[in-house]
Amino acid sequence: MDSREGGSVRVLVVDDDPLVAAFLSELIPLWGTRYRVDVASSGEAAVEAVHQFPPDVVLLDVVMPGIGGIEALRRIHRSHPDLPVIVMTGLGADLLSAAEESGAYACIGKPLNENYLRSLIEMSQRRAGRDPAVAAAPARPDER
Numbered sequence: 001m002d003s004r005e006g007g008s009v010r011v012l013v014v015d016d017d018p019l020v021a022a023f024l025s026e027l028i029p030l031w032g033t034r035y036r037v038d039v040a041s042s043g044e045a046a047v048e049a050v051h052q053f054p055p056d057v058v059l060l061d062v063v064m065p066g067i068g069g070i071e072a073l074r075r076i077h078r079s080h081p082d083l084p085v086i087v088m089t090g091l092g093a094d095l096l097s098a099a100e101e102s103g104a105y106a107c108i109g110k111p112l113n114e115n116y117l118r119s120l121i122e123m124s125q126r127r128a129g130r131d132p133a134v135a136a137a138p139a140r141p142d143e144r
Contacts (some may be wrong), residue, residue, distance in 0.1 A: 009056045010037075010056045011028055011055060011057050011121065012046065012049055012057070013037055013039050013040070013059045014042075014043070014069070014072070015041070018041070020061070024037065024059065031118055038055065043064055043067040043072030043075075044072070047075045050076050050079070050080055056084075056128070057085075057086065058084070060085050060086065060087050061087075061088050062088070070098050073102045074103070082128070084105035084124035085104050086104070086105055086108060087104040088107075090109065090111070
């Protein structure tokens with residue numbers, strides 16, 4: 001695990017929907033005391049947050065006002081190529097494809113599958129060498 005904050009996993013949640021952001025901000029810490037959540041409500045705020053206080057993983061909505069999730073992902077990936085960014089969207093597969101082409105670690109559809117989301121976050125930390133105790137890669141649930 002990352003030792004910057006006593007082994008905590010810093011998760012940056014980026015969503016312009018305050019209900020989604022609040023839900024994830026409350027849900028993720030329930031997985032354990034090692035999780036710390038910061039929130040940004042726009043792509044611009046996400047890019048700024050990553051530059052100021054790099055998280056261990058980013059959960060990024062695709063459709064947002066301003067630069068949007070895909071452009072935010074590109075900017076984050078340019079400056080922090082090893083930072084895992086998990087893209088979330090309730091819209092079509094074309095946006096998920098664009099996210100994957102722009103460097104997303106993984107993509108997940110909305111409504112979110114909590115167990116799959118947690119597995120993706122844990123796997124991203126394992127691959128980064130921060131949490132070797134996490135199990136193997138999650139099986140992707142049928143999200144269709």
